[in-house]
Amino acid sequence: MGEVSEEQKNEWKRIFDEHDTDEKEGLSRDEVKQVMCCCNQNPTDKEVDEMMTAMDKNSDEKVSFEEFCTFMQQLPDPAESMKEALEVFEGQDGKLTREKLKEILSTDDDDVVEEVLNAADINNDGFIDKEEFIKFIQN
Known part of the structure; x- marks a missing residue:
């Protein structure tokens, strides 16, 4: 994926902030699961673990906004x-x-x-x- 528009980045920030319920500057495993559920997915525990592994590049057991954006850029374009x-x-x-x-x-x-x-x-x-x-x- 090429450059991310400011509009897209703002949307990702909205989604990230909405699900970062403990406000610890990162998404926990449970919060990642909530994001997936909001995307009409019903992930198994294994799928959530795989998603965390894919997103959490520094292995601190939380997904930062930067890690979230990097992951989102890799997803297929719906259009x-x-x-x-x-x-x-x-x-x-x-x-x-x-x-x-x-x-x-x-x-x-x-x-x-x-x-x-x-x-x-x-x-x-x-x-x-x-x-x-x-x-x-x-x-």
């Missing part, structure tokens, strides 16, 4: 991830079929495919188009 996800529609006539969805989800479970298709296929035509996909992802 880029959405672009990559939408590229799946290229060559698909702009629509995802049940078969392609099964392939993308890497599952043979027809119930899972049907559940996703039913949730995302707003116009009930049996396909997921780009607009439906975007709405599904945003929800």
Whole structure:
């Protein structure tokens, strides 16, 4: 990732300060877990430990704001991830079929495919188009 905008850095500072509840100039393991939960993740203890190891470069058992920013810069850009996800529609006539969805989800479970298709296929035509996909992802 290149330069971080002042706006992005301010957002990271807001998130950091909001979760640094003990105000000890760093995020504890439990506070890192809270950050992950706020990002719609439900981490296991092992995943929290791995996250702490990745973030806490000086091994002082807390994550400083600088360490937090360095880690955040390494995360994938959500806009880029959405672009990559939408590229799946290229060559698909702009629509995802049940078969392609099964392939993308890497599952043979027809119930899972049907559940996703039913949730995302707003116009009930049996396909997921780009607009439906975007709405599904945003929800």
